[in-house]
Amino acid sequence: MQKVPTVYDVAELAGVSIATVSRVLRKPHEVADATRDRVNAAVLDLGYVPSGSARSLAARRAGAIGLCLPDFDGIDDDPALAPVTFSDGQVPTVLDFPEDVELGDNLYISEVMLGTEIEAWQHGLAVTIAVARGSRGTDIFDNLAGRVDGIVTLARTIPDQQLAHIARRVPVVVLAGPRAGDEYDHITTDNREGMRVMTSHVVEAHGVTDLAFVGGPADSPDDDARFRGFCEALRTAGLPVPSAPVARGDYTRVQGRSIGRRLVADGGVPRALVCSNDQTALGVLDVLTGAGIRVPQDVIVTGFDGIDASEMSRPRLTTVYQPMRDLGRAAVDTLLHRLRDTQLPPQTRSLPVRVLLRDSCGCLPAQAA
The missing domain is CATH 3.40.50.2300 (Response regulator)
Structure with a gap:
């Protein structure tokens, strides 16, 4: 194995001090053109790579x-x-x-x-x-x-x-x-407000009174805020407020499909499914369309995040876009x-x-x- 070149080797080959080599590598604009060219040529010739550890010690930063x-x-x-x-x-x-x-x-x-x-x-x-x-x-x-x-x-x-x-x-x-x-x-x-506005739209613009919230992990603070926004919109509309989501997943499309299959099998699909994230909503959408349930004519489905896949789904997913x-x-x-x-x-x-x-x-x- 060849010896790893050091800053001393570069300085010797270029005929300059190690301080000059360091200056060329860190602040090249402060060094004369001819000197900078000699140092850069030596760096290329030797295959020298500055030591990240050494730089971190000098700067007291890991970078x-x-x-x-x-x-x-x-x-x-x-x-x-x-x-x-x-x-x-x-x-x-x-x-x-x-x-x-x-x-x-x-x-x-x-x-x-x-x-x-x-x-x-x-x-x-x-x-x-x-x-x-x-x-x-x-x-x-x-x-x-x-x-x-x-x-x-x-x-x-x-x-x-x-x-x-x-x-x-x-x-x-x-x-x-x-x-x-x-x-x-x-x-x-603003998870709570985003979900509140979404839910209010489904209720007021589409006249839906039978809604269910499909949640994510129980320990997710985002999911908690979104569920509170959902409940606030129902309360304002004078609709029954659930104590918990109709189902919980892990924010993946796989779990969204599993939830969708369970709702279809139980005959418990409401008029609107307000999902805590897009991937869950897309999984639910996969199952509903596969079962011949029309979206949005039979069931409205909404998500949260605004991932690219929500724009490409069929039908395109109504969602709350957050600047991820x-x-x-x-x-x-x-x-x-x-x-x-x-x-x-x-x-x-x-x-x-x-x-x-x-x-x-x-x-x-x-x-x-």
Whole structure:
């Protein structure tokens, strides 16, 4: 194995000091053209790559932020998911996943990740992603906290006690959850109001009095806010207010189909199904259309998020659009403010939402409320 070139090798080949090499790499505009060209030529000739660890020590910054996400893919510590092995240099022919996993199912997460990466890139930062999967999640998060300048995480991803421990080392920004007696920065969207307006539209514009709410995980603060908005709209309209959603899923299309099949089999499909997110709504829509139930003529279906798939479904899904990408960008922006001034009081930022009226509630063409 060849010796890894160092900054000293570059300086010797270019005939300059190591301080000049460092200046060329960090602030090239401050160095004369001829000197800069010699250093860059030496870097290319030697194949030199600056040490990230050395830069971090010098700047007292890792140059990276951590993004901690919940395990939405269903892959856990299942012994059936044994490590992939190679023999004689051959690639294994099959990688086995549980049957109920739909890869690429969580487009909300994808948009948040993209927004995080874009904002980090604009500030010259890398993003390190960790997933709370299985029994190793705790160790992974602790390890991540020692390698980044701050952490962005979705609410309920990291246990409260562990999150408090991590926050003693690096700043933490929590996405999609209200403040609950903590001192972290929070970024959320107006979930309650968005769902209130959506439900009021179904009741007032379409004259529906038989509605049911299809919820997500019981511990989701977003789902709780959306259900409260749903109940508020019913209460205002003088309609019966349920104590709980008619069914709960895990925000995936797979679970939406399962809920839809159960409602159809039980004969309990109401005039309108107000779903807590788009993926659930799309899964319900799959089952209803497959069973010959017309949407919106027989049943109105609505969602929440505004993922691209909601625009491409047939019929197109009426939904509450939340700025998912902006959530990620706002989280990084807030984290950078926190790094610049650690004495700032905890910040809470709520981003606005829009109700998109489409085919699945009977509104044509698409409108925004």
